[in-house]
Amino acid sequence: MAVSAGKTTRLLSYCVSLNKIRVAAVQLRKYSGFENSDESKRLKYFVESQDTTRVWPDELMGPISPQDKRFPLPGNIGVSQSQANQEQPRFVLRMPDILEDSTQSDKQLSIVSQLIAESDYLDESSEMSSDGENITDSIIRKYLENATVELAIQPCPKVLYKEFRSIFLEMPKQEISVLTITQKTEHEMSMWSQEVEEEREKLLKNFITTATEICHLLRANNFWCDFIDPSSGQAYFGPYTNSTMFETDDRYNSLGFRIDDLGCCKVIAHKRWGSHSFVGSVVTTASIHHDVMTNLLKHLP
Structure with a gap:
């Protein structure tokens, strides 16, 4: 005004x-x-580790962890080799917008x-x-x-x-x-x-x-x-x-x-x-x- x-x-x-x-x-x-930093610094990714030298059973999960990452399900059931070679999707954590609750007034x-x-x-x-x-x-x-x-x-x-x-x-x-x-x-x-x-x-x-x-x-x-x-x-x-x-x-x-x-x-x-x-x-x-x-x-x- x-x-x-x-x-x-x-x-x-x-x-x-x-x-x-x-x-x-x-x-x-x-x-x-003012805060125009690299966008990659603001995002966090969960990327599956490619380390195959893990000793079974896992120290954290114990005997319930899969012996082989290619067969994560019980009974050595897993995905096909073609699907396993595909790039795994990355999960992005975004900070939610903080919005103020608005009343009818x-x-x-x-x-x-x-x-x-x-x-x-x-x-x-x-x-x-x-x-x-x-x-x-x-x-x-x-x-x-x-x-x-x-x-x-x-x-x-x-x-x-x-x-x-x-x-x-x-x-x-x-x-x-x-x-x-x-x-x-x-x-x-x-x-x-x-x-x-x-x-x-x-x-x-x-x-x-x-x-x-x-x-x-x-x-x-x-x-x-x-x-x-x-x-x-x-x-x-x-x-x-x-x-x-x-x-x-x-x-x-x-x-x-x-x-x-x-x-x-x-x-x-x-x-x-x-x-x-x-x-x-x-x-x-x-x-x-x-x-x-x-x-x-x-x-x-």
């Missing part, structure tokens, strides 16, 4: 689980060149996501036209209300480029894109409690796991990529630096968020979910219109 706000274009995708983004990144990485949300992807532009405020709300708009509105994760991809604002260079010391000198992953929280993030702290720890772990998979995917396609660790405000893979950018930094205003100063603390606010948000950002040299980026959104939810 593309959202045009002034001169800035953001690609958005909503899903009901952060695991959807992680699974999509893993599945796309299977088709990249997931299937419905998948259909709705396709409707969203087909629309060229969708205003972030979800304001309906004065002509009335049609069925498609109603479905999209309901889908966005049930969504708990937003993935937004946009070009890096000019005011942030220099700031990112001080955080990511290994960042190449070229145009970059920013991916922001916003998770909707159950608790209000503007106040502290034991429940809020436990939820933040869980969401932090989920973000780091997902952002790592996204970085592996982009690096597999020869793009530089790194992300900001929300717990330290520093680059996750890059070297240490004194520059930081925490979740409540005012610089997030240029990425489509709002930083509210409550006096005692600051809190980041999402346009849809307000302060019920946990935000993390990934920085990469991949363009927002590159196939890797668009395919990542296409595979969601």
